[in-house]
Amino acid sequence: MPFRLLRFALSGKYPEPRMFRDRNRLKSSYDAVIVGGGGHGLAAAYYLARDYGMTNVAVLEKSYIGGGNTGRNTTIIRSNYLTAEGVKFYDQSVRLWQDLSQDFDLNLFYSTRGHFTLAHTDSAVRTMRWRAEVNKHYGIHSELVDADGVKQACPQIDLSCGGHAPILAALYHAPGSIARHDAVAWGYGRGADQQGVEIHQQTEVLGITVKAGRVTGVETNRGEIATPRVLCAVAGFTPRILQMVGLRSPLSIHPLQAMVSEPMKPWLDPIIVSGSLHVYVSQTARGELVMGASLDPYELHSTRSTLEFAEGLASHLLDLFPFLSHVNVVRQWAGMTDMTPDFAPIMGKTSIDGFYLDAGWGTWGFKATPVCGKTMAYTVANDRNHELIQDFSLSRFANYRLVGEKGAASVGH
Numbered sequence: 001m002p003f004r005l006l007r008f009a010l011s012g013k014y015p016e017p018r019m020f021r022d023r024n025r026l027k028s029s030y031d032a033v034i035v036g037g038g039g040h041g042l043a044a045a046y047y048l049a050r051d052y053g054m055t056n057v058a059v060l061e062k063s064y065i066g067g068g069n070t071g072r073n074t075t076i077i078r079s080n081y082l083t084a085e086g087v088k089f090y091d092q093s094v095r096l097w098q099d100l101s102q103d104f105d106l107n108l109f110y111s112t113r114g115h116f117t118l119a120h121t122d123s124a125v126r127t128m129r130w131r132a133e134v135n136k137h138y139g140i141h142s143e144l145v146d147a148d149g150v151k152q153a154c155p156q157i158d159l160s161c162g163g164h165a166p167i168l169a170a171l172y173h174a175p176g177s178i179a180r181h182d183a184v185a186w187g188y189g190r191g192a193d194q195q196g197v198e199i200h201q202q203t204e205v206l207g208i209t210v211k212a213g214r215v216t217g218v219e220t221n222r223g224e225i226a227t228p229r230v231l232c233a234v235a236g237f238t239p240r241i242l243q244m245v246g247l248r249s250p251l252s253i254h255p256l257q258a259m260v261s262e263p264m265k266p267w268l269d270p271i272i273v274s275g276s277l278h279v280y281v282s283q284t285a286r287g288e289l290v291m292g293a294s295l296d297p298y299e300l301h302s303t304r305s306t307l308e309f310a311e312g313l314a315s316h317l318l319d320l321f322p323f324l325s326h327v328n329v330v331r332q333w334a335g336m337t338d339m340t341p342d343f344a345p346i347m348g349k350t351s352i353d354g355f356y357l358d359a360g361w362g363t364w365g366f367k368a369t370p371v372c373g374k375t376m377a378y379t380v381a382n383d384r385n386h387e388l389i390q391d392f393s394l395s396r397f398a399n400y401r402l403v404g405e406k407g408a409a410s411v412g413h
């Protein structure tokens with residue numbers, strides 16, 4: 001148990017200090033500026049300070065930290081990807097996740113549940129078998145199980161799915177986990193702050209200055225800052241930042257919606273995902289069911305959520321678990337996801353010196369938060385792409401070297 005939690009439990013008064021200092025003044029220059037105070041930007045700041053001693057760093061967040069997709073996601077953590085590049089990368093992240101509560105001395109409620117991706121058709125069974133074999137090759141615990149294996153782990157499931165789409169088999173991934181998303185932003189934020197990194201909320205980047213092919217500074221709503229390095233980690237806002245430096249990407253921005261039920265007694269241990277039924281669900285430590293579906297099928301820069309989504313998701317969830325028909329939904333919301341054509345991220349150096357990109361995280365980037373922080377910190381500190389991200393560079397789209405990860409997306413898109 002993290003020591004901090006024990007101290008809190010035994011104390012008579014509320015002992016928690018603020019998570020990070022409220023800085024009221026921007027300096028005129030920093031060694032690096034990170035645009036975006038989501039998990040990725042904060043993790044990069046934390047590892048830049050901890051692993052490379054770079055502390056003259058500012059994280060600029062236009063709203064509040066963790067208020068973007070980091071605080072809106074459904075927290076599924078897994079490494080059961082399809083490509084060698086993806087599997088190695090996400091496996092490293094899962095390893096980092098396992099020690100993160102200790103590293104931060106903050107309970108992230110990291111909970112390993114096992115993850116089932118259901119297959120309702122022969123072609124889905126083939127893809128699951130393929131993923132299982134790639135995963136095993138890299139030492140990751142994934143295997144194909146039959147329908148009885150699913151029923152054993154989750155006795156409440158209707159294997160016939162109301163007769164619409166019977167479950168034939170599933171990809172079982174033992175390390176599949178969930179965590180408390182906002183604590184991840186706080187943990188990285190606090191850790192970065194303690195080492196001297198400045199976190200500035202309500203600070204929006206409005207422009208980036210590039211001279212002779214290299215970054216020299218950023219313009220913000222609070223004034224100009226000189227800096228030789230800018231890391232862009234803004235998820236659904238990436239195209240707007242790229243426009244500031246004259247770069248193009250194949251990103252398209254789609255809303256991804258989710259919703260949560262009232263708390264129930266614990267009944268669902270594993271994480272259940274069905275790409276064919278466009279539904280996934282897990283149960284939190286508080287007993288809520290956290291549920292999601294596919295992307296909204298059109299490009300939209302908005303975080304509105306819809307009745308159509310709630311109705312569609314509820315009806316598919318009832319195909320799997322008819323006994324939930326009396327359960328109330330208490331909240332729904334959306335995030336703006338930055339989707340790439342190959343469902344892999346865009347990371348690393350760009351054609352502009354000193355401008356680094358951590359984007360293309362679409363519907364899959366929460367699980368990658370620790371490894372993104374580590375690899376982007378390396379890349380910014382050394383001005384050299386970390387070996388784990390070599391294949392994810394923006395230039396792959398111009399060179400036709402895509403990393404086809406669509407078969408491992410959690411829900412159909």
Ligand code: FAD
Pocket residue numbers: 035036037038039040041060061062063064065066067068069070071072073074075076077203204205206233234235236237256257258292333334335336337358361362363364365366367368
């Ligand atoms: P964000 O957390 O979005 O942070 C970017 C920040 O940049 C924001 O806070 C924003 O305000 C700030 N910003 C933008 N423009 C500017 C500017 N000009 N100046 C200053 N600041 C700026 N991934 C998984 O792995 N598992 C899941 O189960 C999962 N479920 C998801 C469910 C939903 C509903 C959604 C929407 C996403 C889901 N994802 C999931 C994806 C995951 O949430 C994201 O990929 C990840 O959180 C991205 O983190 P980030 O730090 O890059 O971006």
Ligand code: PYC
Pocket residue numbers: 074076077078280292363364365409410411
């Ligand atoms: O990447 O596993 C995932 C995921 C689940 C829901 C959204 N993304």
